[in-house]
Amino acid sequence: MEPNLCVEIAGLKLKNPVMVASGTFGFGDEYAPLVDLSRLGAIVVKSVTLHPTAGNRPPRVCETPSGMLNSIGLQNPGLDVFLGEKLPVIRRFGAPVIVNIAGKTVEEYTELARRLDGIPGVAALEVNISCPNVKEGGIAFGADPGIAGQVTRSVRRATGLPLIVKLSPNVTDITAVAREVEAGGADAISLINTLTGLAIDAERRRPVLGNTTGGLSGPAIKPVALYMVWRVRQAVKLPLIGMGGITNATDAVEFFLAGASAVAVGMYNFVEPAAAVSVIEGLRNYLIRHRIPGVGQLVGAMTTG
Numbered sequence: 001m002e003p004n005l006c007v008e009i010a011g012l013k014l015k016n017p018v019m020v021a022s023g024t025f026g027f028g029d030e031y032a033p034l035v036d037l038s039r040l041g042a043i044v045v046k047s048v049t050l051h052p053t054a055g056n057r058p059p060r061v062c063e064t065p066s067g068m069l070n071s072i073g074l075q076n077p078g079l080d081v082f083l084g085e086k087l088p089v090i091r092r093f094g095a096p097v098i099v100n101i102a103g104k105t106v107e108e109y110t111e112l113a114r115r116l117d118g119i120p121g122v123a124a125l126e127v128n129i130s131c132p133n134v135k136e137g138g139i140a141f142g143a144d145p146g147i148a149g150q151v152t153r154s155v156r157r158a159t160g161l162p163l164i165v166k167l168s169p170n171v172t173d174i175t176a177v178a179r180e181v182e183a184g185g186a187d188a189i190s191l192i193n194t195l196t197g198l199a200i201d202a203e204r205r206r207p208v209l210g211n212t213t214g215g216l217s218g219p220a221i222k223p224v225a226l227y228m229v230w231r232v233r234q235a236v237k238l239p240l241i242g243m244g245g246i247t248n249a250t251d252a253v254e255f256f257l258a259g260a261s262a263v264a265v266g267m268y269n270f271v272e273p274a275a276a277v278s279v280i281e282g283l284r285n286y287l288i289r290h291r292i293p294g295v296g297q298l299v300g301a302m303t304t305g
């Protein structure tokens with residue numbers, strides 16, 4: 001029997017629960033020659049800010065023995081170019097487009113949400129309150145539960161689009177942030193963004209990255225991400241989109257078992273551009289092999305004790 005891969009997240013019907021994570025897939029165009037983008041559950045685009053953003057000093061990425069560090073610093077062409085040049089291309093690929101937004105102030109987030117509301121081809125918003133690499137905005141909103149709730153509430157008032165808020169792992173209690181985001185009117189929560197880290201070049205006695213610190217991603221962070229999905233699952237009712245170190249279908253299944261209703265492939269897109277498609281195929285095989293009728297039956301199905 002063909003298993004059911006469809007999921008509904010935040011009122012958004014997806015043909016399968018596997019997305020590509022923001023920042024690891026640009027605006028889709030570079031991947032189009034390499035991957036059948038119409039297979040993806042959704043594409044989450046690189047964070048868009050109100051104005052063009054140049055990003056941080058290079059080097060912006062480096063490999064460590066246990067993951068990738070990035071400090072891109074929100075580089076993107078700004079909302080006008082996104083709407084005029086990027087969205088018309090990416091919406092033609094046949095996967096729902098989720099627009100990740102980032103601002104320096106609550107007003108900027110709100111303005112972005114207002115201007116994206118009702119734009120054809122925008123399926124949902126993902127509010128990035130978790131960028132670890134910029135001084136203003138980003139994590140400053142995601143580290144304080146009250147401010148996270150305030151941003152969510154303000155964006156909620158500005159848009160009828162499905163609203164996903166992306167949380168940071170760089171906090172003491174992620175459940176406190178999740179609860180405020182839920183109270184603020186979000187429709188779903190995505191987690192986790194990258195974990196702040198530092199790579200040092202011992203010979204030069206300098207940081208490797210131009211911005212000194214960066215966000216760690218890749219398989220090293222998967223146990224942290226699974227733990228946080230599992231914790232947040234118990235704290236809120238909202239559907240969760242789980243990510244952090246997913247490279248294959250087994251990783252994805254683990255996120256469903258921890259309580260995610262959908263997943264995203266992040267850093268591994270850089271290693272294998274078609275990784276998300278392999279995850280979709282492997283997930284289908286897993287459901288067939290275990291005689292599970294649909295992915296929904298896996299969500300939160302880990303048993304303990």
Ligand code: RRO
Binds near residue numbers: 023070071073131216
């Ligand atoms: O652009 C970045 O440096 C960046 C962002 Br906005 C984010 O949300 N997470 C990350 O690891 N890098």
